[in-house]
Amino acid sequence: MLIRKPSDIPPSEITPQAVYLRRREFVKQALALGLLAPVMPAQARPVPAQKLPGRPSAFSATEKLTKYEDVTGYCNYYEFGTGKTDPSVYAPRMKTRPWSVMVDGTVRSKREFGIEELLKLAPMEERVYRHRCVEAWSMVVPWVGYPLAELIKRVEPTAGAKYVAFTTRVDPDTMVGTRLPVLDWPYVEGLRIDEAMHPLALLTFGLYGELLPNQNGAPVRVVVPWKYGFKSAKSIVRITFMEQQPRTAWNTAAPSEYGFYSNVNPEVDHPRWSQARERRIGEDGFFTPKRKTLMFNGYGDRVASLYTGMDLRKFF
Ligand SMILES: Nc1nc2c(c(=O)[nH]1)N[C@H]1C(S)=C(S)[C@@H](COP(=O)(O)O)O[C@H]1N2
Numbered sequence: 001m002l003i004r005k006p007s008d009i010p011p012s013e014i015t016p017q018a019v020y021l022r023r024r025e026f027v028k029q030a031l032a033l034g035l036l037a038p039v040m041p042a043q044a045r046p047v048p049a050q051k052l053p054g055r056p057s058a059f060s061a062t063e064k065l066t067k068y069e070d071v072t073g074y075c076n077y078y079e080f081g082t083g084k085t086d087p088s089v090y091a092p093r094m095k096t097r098p099w100s101v102m103v104d105g106t107v108r109s110k111r112e113f114g115i116e117e118l119l120k121l122a123p124m125e126e127r128v129y130r131h132r133c134v135e136a137w138s139m140v141v142p143w144v145g146y147p148l149a150e151l152i153k154r155v156e157p158t159a160g161a162k163y164v165a166f167t168t169r170v171d172p173d174t175m176v177g178t179r180l181p182v183l184d185w186p187y188v189e190g191l192r193i194d195e196a197m198h199p200l201a202l203l204t205f206g207l208y209g210e211l212l213p214n215q216n217g218a219p220v221r222v223v224v225p226w227k228y229g230f231k232s233a234k235s236i237v238r239i240t241f242m243e244q245q246p247r248t249a250w251n252t253a254a255p256s257e258y259g260f261y262s263n264v265n266p267e268v269d270h271p272r273w274s275q276a277r278e279r280r281i282g283e284d285g286f287f288t289p290k291r292k293t294l295m296f297n298g299y300g301d302r303v304a305s306l307y308t309g310m311d312l313r314k315f316f
């Protein structure tokens with residue numbers, strides 16, 4: 001398998017920080033002239049981000065990366081609003097330090113981890129993953145993180161740990177979306193323990209060699225590349241191990257639309273979106289033919305064995 005090193009990424013696929021710095025200069029001057037009053041939130045973008053390199057991984061896809069602007073500008077993060085650009089406008093105001101993650105439930109060593117400790121827990125890897133949203137669009141993102149299993153094994157789950165739930169931040173001051181009952185906040189997602197222990201499940205702290213921008217789930221999120229994007233909870237504050245399958249935000253809101261498993265499956269359609277095909281953000285326009293969606297988002301050779309004997313229509 002071809003391993004993609006950061007040095008192999010053509011410069012055209014990376015947004016130079018200089019562009020952001022120039023944009024900020026422009027915003028500063030425009031503000032001085034009183035031109036940009038209505039777009040004030042945009043200048044809250046933290047520039048430049050702190051570097052977070054990761055060693056190359058054999059799990060990385062070799063497809064063309066989605067542009068940095070699209071990864072960080074076209075987001076789903078309903079706590080900051082339901083529009084695709086809302087998170088990039090509103091999320092920069094959220095404070096991500098200090099931050100800690102409570103790890104509890106059916107584990108021998110439950111405790112709180114500070115974000116600085118989590119960042120040092122295991123070596124960082126760069127994982128280029130296909131990222132497939134249930135809304136039938138996809139991206140290819142160079143995430144930086146380490147296997148979630150690294151954290152899980154340190155807290156020693158007991159025999160009663162069959163599932164794990166991820167609870168994410170609620171901060172009504174900055175998360176304007178949480179003032180409305182769009183979902184039953186906080187956003188909670190969950191995995192079966194063997195899914196969470198799978199080497200592809202990534203505890204993620206960065207993208208494009210830098211700390212995660214807030215709109216992508218700073219300071220820590222999970223990325224589960226063989227499942228629809230909503231399973232990959234952002235800005236996690238609590239990880240709870242349990243015997244029973246956890247209630248999750250989307251499954252509670254619309255159980256017939258969002259199953260607990262939500263493995264990418266081109267043969268099982270969502271009531272509002274066919275899952276057979278997808279539009280690659282930044283490459284496929286609205287009128288170009290969509291590309292075919294792959295079973296388990298193309299990760300079937302590594303994850304299909306987790307589901308042997310299961311009816312994937314029933315457990316969608
Ligand atoms: N806390 C939280 N996590 C979330 C969401 C959200 O609204 N809130 N949206 C999900 C959805 S629907 C998708 S497609 C991915 C988007 O991740 P990205 O914006 O980094 O591409 O985040 C997921 N994680």
Ligand SMILES: [Mo]
Pocket residue numbers: 076132133134135228229230
């Ligand atoms: Mo999504």
